[in-house]
């Protein structure tokens with residue numbers, strides 16, 4: 428088998444705790460993600476999911492263990508990754524177009540006509556053609572999050588890390604953005620790690636769900652989602668889908684087995 432894109436072995440993270448007790452957020456986490464997979468990390472609020480994502484992104488050093496990306500030990504921030512957070516974190520003074528172009532500027536790839544064409548095509552593909560010159564404040568929350576998604580994909584990232592990206596949106600917008608994400612993923616083949624505390628969202632989107640315990644988080648269960656893509660809303664009402672949701676509920680300790 429080929430080398431996994433991500434290999435995490437015995438990854439733990441303890442915060443020093445500024446005078447108080449040290450706080451262990453991530454406890455001996457082991458997992459792999461293969462190129463092209465969409466893996467959901469599902470766990471209760473406060474269990475350490477964001478901490479683990481920050482460690483994966485190289486924004487936070489780990490305390491013990493090892494992460495390998497494409498076979499090489501990970502070290503430091505990764506401008507070749509894309510990230511989407513719960514809030515869109517757009518630069519308010521920049522237009523939609525210039526926000527999406529930003530990662531290309533960091534990588535010094537922004538000066539070509541091809542880069543400009545890519546930004547326009549991405550915005551078009553998420554239904555934001557014609558909004559290039561708008562400022563973030565002129566857009567709805569769902570539109571802003573679509574801009575953030577374009578910004579995360581513009582440089583064709585080796586890995587897309589998404590930390591509860593649709594958690595602050597209303598349910599209808601969230602359902603639409605779930606389908607948009609699957610469509611973008613189908614078109615690009617990007618490897619995605621997607622954090623959520625929503626059971627149906629985790630099952631709907633992913634090839635596999637890793638279920639985390641309460642803090643300090645470790646992986647309690649891995650659930651393979653054997654439902655073919657493309658998926659559409661109706662699949663949420665099938666027996667297969669509901670069984671997977673129940674399995675996740677049990678793994679989270681929400682239902683006695």
Ligand SMILES: Nc1ncnc2c1ncn2[C@@H]1O[C@H](COP(=O)(O)OP(=O)(O)O)[C@@H](O)[C@H]1O
Pocket residue numbers: 442443444450451452470471472473474475476477478479642
């Ligand atoms: N920089 C930090 N310093 C100290 N403690 C932190 C820091 N970041 C997160 N924590 C703590 O780590 C735990 C896990 O937080 P987090 O990873 O944000 O959880 P989740 O994303 O699953 O809700 C929490 O108890 C939080 O207070």
Ligand SMILES: [Mg+2]
Pocket residue numbers: 476477478590591
């Ligand atoms: Mg979080």
